[in-house]
Amino acid sequence: MPGTKPIPATSGVFTDGRQAPKSIKVSKLNHYFGEGELRKQALYDNNLEVKRGEIVIMTGPSGSGKTTLLTLIGTLRTVQEGSLKVLGQELHGATRDDVVRLRRELGFIFQAHNLFESLTAYQNVNMAAELAGMDRKVANDRIEYLLARLGLGHRIHYKPKSLSGGQKQRVAIARGLVHQPKLVLADEPTAALDEKSGREVVTLFQELARDEGCTIVMVTHDNRILDVADRIVNMVDGRIRSDVAVHETSVICEFLRQFPLFADLQTSTLSEVADKMMVEDAEPGDVVIRQGDPGELFYLIRSGHVDVIVEHDGDKKKVAELGEGQYFGEAALLRDEPRNATIVARSKCVFYTLGKADFKDVLARSKSFVEELRTVLASRT
Amino acid sequence: MKTPLAWKNVVHNKVRTAVGVAGVGFAVILIFMQMGFKGAVRKTATQIYDALEFDLMLRSPLYLHLTEPSTFPRTRVFQAASMPHVAKARPFYLGLSEWQRPQRPDSPAGQWQGDWRGIITIGVDPHDPPFIPAELRNKAAQLTDPRFVLIDSKSKPEFGPVNGVQFTEQDIGVETVLGSDRVRIVDVITLGTGLAANGACVANIEGFARACPWQPLDEVNFGLIVLQPGVNAATAKRQLQALLGTPTTSSAPSAKPADVEVLARSEVVAREEYRWVVQTPLGQIFNFGVWIALFVGVAIVYQVLSTDIANMMGEYATLKAMGYSNYYLASVVLQQSVLLALVGYVPSLAISWLLYRLVGAHSGLPMILTWQIAATVLALAVLMCALSGMAALKKLFQADPADLF
Structure with a gap:
């Protein structure tokens, strides 16, 4: 196919030929920090598509621009160059009202829990439910379900002071999920958690993705949860170095393994081959x-x-x-x-x-x- | 029912709220005291008038304030008495004289320690004293001799009461010198001292003439007019002024004497208040004090609120990321500031009430906590906190959710 840019096999673009709706569509996105001579480019010509219901993990060394990309997707920064569509809304040149409206469809989970010390776990989560204008009873059931699901059923009415770091983080996760967001943006959501509760959190993510069509984008260095990703995006120096559909890669690896010459290769080598x-x-x-x-x-x-x-x-x-x-x-x-x-x-x-x-x-x-x-x-x- | 975040924040951080409440309280008490003093100035300036019986007052156009009343011819009072609507027209003498601190009964001869103090001396006719309170009228009736005086119990201790604090019935019979003649205290009254003097005494007219020998008795300081029941004061005032001529301070020859001003009771009070509260520095000092107190309060509350915001920057930024508007965040901070104002106000009101009593008892100033003062201070406290809240908002708007990741 001369003239067209080759598409990596692991991108998953051709999987099933199904064109699921895109939650995020990034194209030719550049971003700069600073002004004048101090202006420094942080993102270079980024392209990324994320389908509805996908769980995307973003990796990369610090300073690679993954957080910048996440804040741009989360409408927390203004798009400078290129196009960024989130849930169908173009963010380049979006008005304040558009942004505020869009934000209510998003769920944020930050590395720091940022809970109000003055409010109980329930009330903290409820802040998000109130904003979304949820029916009182529905909201109440969902808050109780989420907190119980995250192992805090017995601490619903505790204030953050009486909760451990991991428990606080789980309250913050419940707050990010309570209003049934269409897109969840999470920054190291499991960093403060032990293995068991970390697993519980990602299992919950998977359920939301499957049952509610919720798209989840998270930045993480936690190798224990890489397996839940549908797609792994690796960034280096402001560029997306690889954007790999995990399932597709495993399919390719299985195929390659059937080739006798590759049969004894390790999975890591096979996935490198798949990448090429x-x-x-x-x-x-x-x-x-x-x-x-x-x-x-x-x-x-x-x-x-x-x-x-x-x-x-x-x-x-x-x-x-x-x-x-x-x-x-x-x-x-x-x-x-x-x-x-x-x-x-x-x-x-x-x-x-x-x-x-x-x-x-x-x-x-x-x-x-x-x-x-x-x-x-x-x-x- | 929305989560009452502002209230929760105020209730949650007890230490910071206590600091805030203390700050608000400090400022509020300061404002209360300044307004109390100002109210006392107002009250003090007019309290002698409050005890006098008159509907209309005659006085010189040169009148400045109570203790500098200037004089006018006594005949004007008699002229006024000829008016059909006038029930009574009484001359009223008031001047500043010198009071010598009485010698203590046990102090040995030759160790006379009587210092001289300026004192308001009032001269009234003991047969018909122009006082409203019956007690004052009865006591004034005892002034049958020019050597007899009534001393005001609100006079300062330096006027030499026997117990060293306040003139009481113990002082009856004490002799001292007023002006250049000996007088005897025959009774103690409660009148209230003015702002230009620290004490007051009442003598009969002849006694006044002895205490203030520079003032001939046919020159009076005030003419107190009581109208017949049912007579309109404004109409009577116009008729009286027409009879006595338009007041003027010029000495140009005129067919009418024009040396007297006729004032209704409300005008007398209003002018006296204006004189002390606006024209003299005294009232201004207290007005200024209110501003200073407000400023101090704003600074303290701002400090408390901005520390609070700084500590909750992440939380507020999270709310912003969630889609809460700046308007919502601003309303939380302003609610918090108003709550601080209200929580700080209540105890301050109680403390101020005690302080008013304390200061009033100690200084003799009529410190009265009126509902107007209470309401004004409440409004100022809310305004003060709202101002600090608005100043603190700037910090709040800096909360950038992009910093959270």
């Missing part, structure tokens, strides 16, 4: 590779079916049909030979491709490379 793969697609009838051409790419079929056609002495013969999870194109790369077959798409196909250099680089790490190579070659006719 790009998306290609084909319409029915398209020739993906042609026999006799030099081999440059290794192909993994994400969806669709292809025919393998070998041309021998001007006689075209279909030798196989490949489907989802199967691969082709490796032989030419291994032996530095031209393609030994032609591949034609039978239906609309999506492939994940790996470049020759990356492919060889991975192979070099495989201990059983030589034997595997023989097996592979032997199994091919």
Whole structure:
């Protein structure tokens, strides 16, 4: 696909082909701090899409701009350049009223609990429910449910002074969730929590995402909760370095593992390989590779079916049909030979491709490379 | 029912609230005292008039205030008496004389310690003293001899009461010198001293002439007119003024004498108050004191509120992030400040009431805690706290939710 920017395979863009509504759409977003000569760019040309109901974890070293991006999404800073749509509202040039209205649809969980010392746990949570104008009874039930769910059922009417750090943080989490926000922005929500209550919190996040379609974006360094992420966004120096759909990556890893040469690779290596793969697609009838051409790419079929056609002495013969999870194109790369077959798409196909250099680089790490190579070659006719 | 956040904040942090309440209380008590003093000035300036029986008053256009009344010819009083609506027209003498502190009965001869003090001396006719209180009238009836005086119990201790504190019945019979002649205290009255003098005494007219020999008796200080029942004071005043001529301070020859001003009772009181509260520095000092107290109160309450806001910056910023408007946050802080004002006001009212009594008893000033003063101070306290609250809002608006992440 000349002319278009290659899309990483792990972005999950092509998964199921389902175009779920986007909670967040960031495009060409730049942000600067300071004025005049002291002006310093904090975000460079960021693009990000987050679907409704997704749980996104943002990682990256401090100063990488992830917090800046989070505050921009949370309407807490003004968008300077580029476009940022949150829940359908364009924030670049949004009015104060738009922002205040939007804020009531958001739930914030900050690193510091920021609870009013003068109010009980219940009353603190209720501050958010009141603002949303929730029905008294509904609000009451939900506050009690959330606090009980977070293990504070017996401390509903305690003031923050009588609660431990972790308990206070859980009250703050309940406050961020009580008004059924469509988007929750959380900064290290589990940092102050022990493993068990941290787990309880993320399980609750998952339930909200599943049952209420609540989108959750959190900044965290807590490795214990990475598994709940649908997507992991890694930022470095104000740029999104990788934006990985976790499920899609695991699918790719499973596929790759079925390739005998990669079978003994560790998951971490496989996911690195997955990161290097790009998306290609084909319409029915398209020739993906042609026999006799030099081999440059290794192909993994994400969806669709292809025919393998070998041309021998001007006689075209279909030798196989490949489907989802199967691969082709490796032989030419291994032996530095031209393609030994032609591949034609039978239906609309999506492939994940790996470049020759990356492919060889991975192979070099495989201990059983030589034997595997023989097996592979032997199994091919 | 919305969460009463302001109230909760005030109730929760007891130490800070106590400091705030103490600050408000301090300022409020200061304001109370200043207003009490001002009220006392007002009251003191007119309390001798309050004891006098008159509907209209004749006095010189040169009258300045009670102790500098100037004089006018006594005939004007008799002229006024000829008017059909006038029931009584009485001359009233009042001047400053010198009172010698009485010698203590046990002090040895040759150790005379009588200091001289300026004293208001009033001259009345003992047969028909122009006083309203019956007690005063009865006591004034005893002034049958020019050597007899009534001493005001509100006179300061330096006038030499026997017990060293206040003139009481113990002082009856004590002899001392008024002006240049010996007098004897025949009774003690309660009149109230003016602001220009620390003591007052009453003698008969001849006694007054002895105490103030520079004033001939056909020159009087006041003419006290009592009208027939049912007569309109304003009409009578106009008729009387027409009879006596338009007052003027110029000495140009005129067909009418024009040396007397006729005033209704309310005018007398109003002018006297204006004189002391507005024209002399005395009232201004207390007005100024109110401003100072307000300023001190604003500073203290601002300090308390802004510390409170600074400590809750994260919480307020969180509320902002949640979508609470600046308007809501401002209303919380202002409610808090008004609550401080109200909580601080109540005990201060009680303390001030005690202080009024204490100061009144000690200084002889008529310190009266009227509901007008109480209401004014309450309004000022609320205003004071609201001002500090508004000053503290600036800090609140700086709460930036972007700093929370």
